[in-house]
Amino acid sequence: MKHDARNPLAAVIRQLLAGSVLTLPALACAAGPGGSFQPTQVSATPDRNAGLQAFAQIERVLLHARCLNCHVPDGPLQGDAKRVHFPPVQRGADGKGVPPLQCATCHATRNSPLAHAPPGLDTDGQPGWHMPPAKMKMSWLGLSGPALCKVLRDTRTNGGRSLAMLEEHMATDHLVAWGWQPGPGRELPPLDKPAFDEQVRQWIRNGAPCDTREPLRTSAGPTRAAADEALLKNLRAIAGSGALTQTKGTSNGSQP
Numbered sequence: 001m002k003h004d005a006r007n008p009l010a011a012v013i014r015q016l017l018a019g020s021v022l023t024l025p026a027l028a029c030a031a032g033p034g035g036s037f038q039p040t041q042v043s044a045t046p047d048r049n050a051g052l053q054a055f056a057q058i059e060r061v062l063l064h065a066r067c068l069n070c071h072v073p074d075g076p077l078q079g080d081a082k083r084v085h086f087p088p089v090q091r092g093a094d095g096k097g098v099p100p101l102q103c104a105t106c107h108a109t110r111n112s113p114l115a116h117a118p119p120g121l122d123t124d125g126q127p128g129w130h131m132p133p134a135k136m137k138m139s140w141l142g143l144s145g146p147a148l149c150k151v152l153r154d155t156r157t158n159g160g161r162s163l164a165m166l167e168e169h170m171a172t173d174h175l176v177a178w179g180w181q182p183g184p185g186r187e188l189p190p191l192d193k194p195a196f197d198e199q200v201r202q203w204i205r206n207g208a209p210c211d212t213r214e215p216l217r218t219s220a221g222p223t224r225a226a227a228d229e230a231l232l233k234n235l236r237a238i239a240g241s242g243a244l245t246q247t248k249g250t251s252n253g254s255q256p
């Protein structure tokens, strides 16, 4: 194994050397038996125009209030009119708010049956409502067309996601799914969920184009599970499988 400064493993190894083993069990879970998600492959004969048309449909959803209200540069927006959130709350470093106004203070594990009450959703029994973190805001506000497309597609602005990971997120993420189950008094996005998922597949199948000139993508890249599996494999090679088994078994009490 080469020692390469750009290798993402370097960070994990530094943590290992510093005695922090929390990353390992987390990775072991993430790479466990995954869902049934099958990523769309890029066609051998991609059609740029079909891809651009598909993105135009994706864009209508991304810029709709149900998605945009969280994908903003500052505090969240509210309602179909995308007005400033009342009360004015802050994102916080992790996107979960700043005490005493953490998102979970008001946003519970399910939507309220009452209009204009805070929406909610369940993540492993906890309130999962939050926005992207401060260090990667994933903001789409004020963007459209190629500029929006590139922010969505670029791993430096999309949370390090390959096309396959983007597709998986849009197809399976519960915050995305919430957009189509927003509770009373909130408009639905302009495409239904199966139609949206199909446009995402069409865009990727046709090389994920953002404009009329740039080269088309030829591969959708790894899924999250495949990337985690590769990382684990490398870690095992470095640390030895014994070290992994050991940290897995002893970490329970030390999780934050």
Ligand code: HEC
Binding pocket: 061, 062, 066, 067, 068, 069, 070, 071, 095, 129, 130, 131, 132, 133, 138, 151, 152, 153, 157, 158, 159, 161, 166, 169, 170, 175, 176, 177, 179, 180, 189
């Ligand atoms: C309650 C807030 C919230 C809502 C509503 C929301 N998202 Fe997100 N979204 C997030 C968070 C948080 C992340 C970051 C997840 C991560 O990387 O850990 C994210 C990340 C993403 C990403 C990957 C990053 C990127 O910029 O490419 C996509 C794609 C995405 N969301 C699509 C949507 C779509 C489509 C909708 C509407 C149907 C939507 N989101 C609604 C909070 C939200």
Ligand code: HEC
Binding pocket: 065, 066, 067, 069, 070, 076, 077, 078, 079, 080, 085, 086, 087, 089, 090, 091, 092, 095, 096, 097, 098, 100, 101, 102, 103, 104, 105, 106, 107, 115, 116, 117, 118, 119, 129, 130, 131, 182, 186
């Ligand atoms: C003091 C209570 C409170 C706190 C704290 C709070 N919210 Fe809200 N939020 C609300 C209420 C109430 C609504 C519904 C307003 C309406 O529909 O008119 C709402 C709505 C929203 C919506 C709009 C949903 C939609 O599509 O219309 C978003 C996005 C949102 N909150 C994000 C957040 C985030 C992110 C945090 C934490 C950083 C947060 N909220 C913290 C009370 C709160």
